[in-house]
Amino acid sequence: MNSIGVGIIGFGFMGRTHLEAYRRAASDGIDCQVREIYSLDPPDAPVAGNVDTGADSVIDLESLGIRWSQQIEQLLAADDIDLVSICTPTDTHIDLAIQALEAGKHVLLEKPVALSSAEVERLQAVDDATDRLCMPAMCMRFWPGWSWLHETIRTGKLGAVTSAHFQRIGASPGWSQDFYLDETRSGGALTDLHVHDADFIFASFGMPTEVSTSGTRFQLVTQYRYPDGPASVVAEAAWYPDPSYPFQMRYRVGFETSIADFDMSRTDSPLMLHLDGATQVIDLPEGNGYEGEVRHILEAVTAGADRIDPSLGEACQVLRILEAEGASIDAQKPITLR
Template sequence: MKVAVVGCGTMGTVHGTDYSLLPGVELTGVCDLDRETARDLAGHLETIAYFSFEDMMAEAEIDAVSIALPTHLHKEYVMKAADLGKHVICEKPIALTLEDAEEMISYCQEKGVRLFIGHVVRFFPEYADLKRKLDSGAAGEPGVAHLKRVGSHPGTAKDWYNDFDKSHGVIMDMMIHDIDFARWAYGEVREVFALNRRSADQDYALVTLRFESGAIANLEGHWGYPGAFSTAAEFAGKSGIIRMNSGDSNSLKLLRKGAAKASASRVQVPKSPSYQDPYYYELEHFITCIREDKEPLVTAEDALRALEIVLAALESARTGQPVRLPLKGGIAHA
């Protein structure tokens, strides 16, 4: 399987590095408008650097391409890759609007290529284990869940995150991980209520999801958190509680003055104590789905539903009112 990566920033580096480790996969090129960035990554991974998407697609042998670009560019490059008959692995979120996401999905279907969206939390061993325990009925009938995800502000590393029109802030770019997981665990969402406070260096959100089953999930997300990146989840049912905290999986904890400030100089990537990083497992899974024509653990339609919940949360935060789903035909206020 010959693959290429578009975008050589943090996520492009993760994708490229994991592709270089996957058996039966050849990384045939990386592309970025920033020539130095592209050359550095290509040199590190012993592949070819390209500075134009069109040049790379014309010159390199490619079966599938990873789109690791800012969110507002996803649609353009997914559709360009589909036009050339290439399977697409695109970072989350799928797009900024439901219309764009739906067009991307239908366009890839029309062109006969697979579209995968990188909702990587489903591939974290600790989250996968939490889902297995929930499915086993260990906690009983679903009740209330609490999910938390905090870290430094990525806008200190990449300026496009500071442009709300391009990133849609912490709810779209970071909390969407927990939104997707909560929906995977509890099913379809009926109503959303959200609070969001943004400043130059802070973006904090609280979002409550009410599910069709009657279960409730409270989600907390924070860009600009002064400590280390961390995640936590708690699912309470009628028979028990299942908890997960990223800090508990660290065999050694070292607190060092100035560490939080230093980490803010780059976009943070969630870590896991697993043998390979979760992105490796995610990309391995997507490649297998292409090879064997299998349905993925997370579908493009799952990504569309997560986006719909995000947009409902953003509308709720704007108006101060709960928002009912689905959003088709306009936004209905509860």
């Protein structure tokens, strides 16, 4: 096919991150071009985030040949746009994705896809009726060090997993607080932040039989039960009220005779493998998970693929896990899933 034309809906921190990911993909030889951006905010509006994604805060769109629009219908009607990234608040995702699919666009849909599994099912029904791809943007599946872990678990090259602990904590977002701190719109840290680890756990170990979550939707710890899998799988997530608290992203996974330890704060050696009495630093590729997910859907569109992973079906299963975790918090008891 010809160059893949891209539109971005929403141009805050994540919209800028997607733009940078598409630009890097193009510079590495993937034939794509961002052609139009839609946002209600002006292109020079201030943005903030919890991770350095390499995206510029000030971008001259005109010099890049990118159109600016405040009419979403204009972007979706454009014949030169094949793929749309949706980077808006969670409670707008489903309706926007349906609009894009019905307009004949492929969709990369930011996480969390929705606040409920029922909403994901509504989107999936529309997607199933089209020949377009709709991919949940689960960036941890593509994050250097995390993709290594997923492949290591899948192949069993270090033996079976005996335990796994994931931690994703930081200060409450200091930006867009009308959205993030409104549990009815963002789902709190449970849905907006912890979804990353819930998805990775699901992708690595499947659907747990039971979850037991303590805490609140803003500070929580979940134990996942796998009778035929690891004896202990735990994930912690939190938004703390003090803005000085640093963002932390970690995992510690025990295999039969080794331990894999990832800590984002170790910038020179985030992933270490402890094996045979020695510590080995695992070399990781450059880039981040946002770049990986963008390249993944671009390659699928280029190849004319009729399906893609992660899928909406998987996103629906992950939302069911999060719903069970929320129910466990409310009932203060474990919740059975299957």
